[in-house]
Amino acid sequence: MRWIVHLKVDGVRQVHLAPRTVVAGRDPSCALRIEDVNASRRHCRFTIAPPAVRVHDLGSRHGTHVNGVPVDEHDLADGDEVRIGSTIVRIAVTPAEFAGYTLEKELGRGAQGTVFLARHDNSGPAAVKVLHDMTPQAAALLIREVTAMRALRHPNIVPLLDAGTEPAPFLVSSYCDGGSIEELGEQPVAQAVRIIRDVLTGLAHAHSADVPGVRLADGTTRSARGIVHRDVKPQNILLHGGVARLADFGLAKAFDPAGLSEHTRTGEVGGSLGFMPRAQILNYRYAPPSVDVWACAATLYWMLTGTTPRDFPAGADAVAVVLREPAVPIRAREPDLPARLAAAVDEVLTENGPVSAERFRDMLIDTG
Secondary structure (H helix, E strand, O other): OOEEEEEEEOOEEEEEOOOEEEEEEOOOOOOEEOOOOOOOOOOEEEEEEOOEEEEEEOOOOOOEEEOOEEEOEEEEOOOOEEEEOOEEEEEEEEEOEEOOEEEEEEEEEOOOEEEEEEEEOOOOEEEEEEEOOOOHHHHHHHHHHHHHHHHOOEOOEOOEEEEEOOOOOEEEEEOOOOOEHHHHOOOOHHHHHHHHHHHHHHHHHHOOOEEEEEEOOOOOEEEEEOOOOOOOOHHHEEEEOOEEEEOOOOHHHHHOOOOOOHHHHOOOOOOOHHHOOHHHHHOOOOOOOHHHHHHHHHHHHHHHHOOOOOOOOOOOOHHHHHHHOOOOOHHHHOOOOOHHHHHHHHHHHOOOOOOOHHHHHHHOOOOO
16 A cells, blocks of 8 residues: 655645655745744755654753653654744644545646556546645635536646545546646747637637536526636646646635735746736636736746746846836747747736737647
């Protein structure tokens, strides 16, 4: 049987399937950040090789305690509590199984969670995303929100297969064997355009689809016509069998009522903000479908140039950059791009008016 190790502190949960060393402390470089004035900058180290986990004090000022006893090194077990300063890290060791899906290996780790390749006895491979930084209440709300997306089915959308909260909050979706656009990086013009046209086809469906049980911006829950993704970016565009598919549909929307909207939680330029239009910052809760189209244009821009449409100088307030700075014309980055393609991308990125997914898709026909 395979096992996973959970490190839980103040609602934050890290899940580890593969051997890993995790340093805990106040220093920003620590993999397990402890916001506690009584914790040392680099307080202790967890050595993880599921199901085994061992803690090693790193010469901390106030020491590392396991179940109330000071230790230099100690082998930990399910249910143990490690005190770091005034903060308790709870250890859990559980079978590597979520709703019948057995985790096999880690595929990626990001701000929202860790994605694992998994298999089910009755089906093929799947991708299980184990979510981080969530209280039980927030997790239950998010799962309730995102479950509505199970009704969203289209060849260019990664389908949600299952979701739950035990042994940790998780989402199960179809596995895409081609990886993400983020992993592929810059692409030739024809390939980049084809990928974005696939994504726009999926968005056109989602923006007009009837989805039951959706929580609306006013707090009511009912069937809704049209779902906005709100987090289109290279990391969320996956390839499978040569077809581009948009992943994590509904997750950004679900994080909002759960109090965990990524752009307010992290402010990561390399994440959402680099692919976010001004309109989405100004009215996040009521973001219209055109914000997804802008993000598609920004993603195409990134695939063709290797950079986002706006420049984010070191030390600048990233949100202020999105609000104040226009997109740099794409041919200022890559002068040799076809003129019609550049004009189509620039038209969407100027934000002079909403552009539908269908219109941008049609604009990209025969632009090479």
